Amino acid sequence: MENKRTFKNTIQRCGSDKILPMAIVYMFYIILHGHLSPGGGFQGGVLMVAIVVLLYFGHGYETTVRAINPHFLHGAEGFMSVLYVAAAMLGIAYLGNFCQNVFYNIGNIGDLFSSGTIFIMDSIVGLKVLTGVGALAITMLGVLMAEYAGEKK
Known part of the structure; x- marks a missing residue:
């Protein structure tokens, strides 16, 4: 039984490690190109939940909290609101x-920096959603872990 569990954990960790970098790049791509194509700050920021869950499935709660500090995310969310x-x-x-x-007349149509403050505001929205949803997902996983530990006793 223990061998089967270890094999399953190894598969989860390897799969998570392969998908995680691509998910992070895709998240930032959607955030940065949101003013040029469908999607944008909010949709890209929500992908942070997938990143948190992938990290959790592959490495566990403790590693997730060490890698993505929820207190830092909470503070960064407030800073993004001010920005x-x-x-x-x-x-x-x-x-x-x-x-x-x-600054709407700067750049050529279709370039990354062609929409003036819309690009800036869309990127800020993406980072705000990223930090808020990331902190929320980690907090929810923490509550789940606490309930699971309480049931185990």
Whole structure:
């Protein structure tokens, strides 16, 4: 029985280790290209849940918490909120409207930096969702682990 469990854990860990880097790159790709194609900050940030779950399945809760600190994510989420408001205030400072697109005439259509503050705000939304959903997923896994440990006794 123990041999079977070890083999299963090895398969989970190897699969997780192979998929995890691709999931991280794909998440940031969706966040950074959200203003050019369907998807964007929110959708890319939500992929953080898949990354947390992959790390959890492959390496366990303790390693997940060491690799992705939920306290850091919580603080970074608040910082991203402040950054979003600051980027939205650029519209008031330059054109008189909150969330107004500023610097929209920079770059060529279809380039990564072609949409002015929309790119900046979309990236900030992606990072905010990434940090918030990541912290939420780790917290939920922690509650699950605590309940599982309580049932085992």
